[in-house]
Amino acid sequence: MYKVRIDRFEGPFDLLVYLIENAKMDIYDIKVSEITEQYLAYLREMDELDVEIASEFIVLAAVLIRLKSHMLLPRINDEGELVFEEDPRTDLASKLAEYIRTKHIAEMLKEREEYYLAVHEKPAEDMSAYIDAPDEILMATEEQMVKAFLLFLQKKQKVAEVTKRYQRVRKEKESIEVRIRTMTETLEKKFAEKDVVSFNELLPDDADRFDVTLSFMSLLSMIKEQNIDAEQDEVYGEIIVRRKNNVQQ
DSSP states (O other), rough: OOEEEEEEEEEHHHHHHHHHTTTTTOOSSOOOOOOOOHHHHHHHHHHHHOOOOOOHHHHHHHHHHHHHHHEEEEOOOSOOBBBOOOOTHHHHHHHHHHHHHHHHHHHHHHHHHHHHHHHOOOOOOOHHHHSSSSOOOOOOOOOHHHHHHHHHHHHHHHHHHHHHHHHHHHSOOOHHHHHHHHHHHHHHHHHTTTTTGGGGGSSSSOOHHHHHHHHHHHHHHHHTSSSSSEEEEEOOOOOOEEGGOOOOO
């Protein structure tokens, strides 16, 4: 069936939920008269735009009109006594609540789908060279085993010392916030002289791999704040940085 879509509305409940939320109403306490008038106004707008209105829009319009009439009529029986009936809006509110829950679940599933579509798995590797290889029997004397074990302990101790020293040195290095301030000051000076700046000019002297990574992450944060833009014409090519309002269209 052809679905009417006007602005961002797809389906009658989508339009009705928007009207209720825009009017800051509780779905369990809908001002039927006000919502009905707004809903019919949107249907008239679709008609003026020469858009074919799907049957479900018309059905919901009829339901709203019936509710509006029921809310306006006095609830009195044939004996003239006031009758207390169940709120006629209850069924509609229940359907709206279920629609909102279903819509939220659909949006969550769509987000998960988009996330997993961006995940690329590594192709399986041929492990037959390792799996099918025959077992090798280690031939070593007790003396050789002792020497190998001691050598293993020495290497393990060296790795632990290097790791501890590296972690200590790394903690002393600057954070992204500090690097952003440094890069911002450098960019202001460079932009005073020219319109574009190479990413390499933002790196500290004798920059190591950690400095390059930290600078690149800082650059991404600065781009996210919409202060600057960057471009790279080719893979592993030079990264050019420029002011946001100087980006060529």
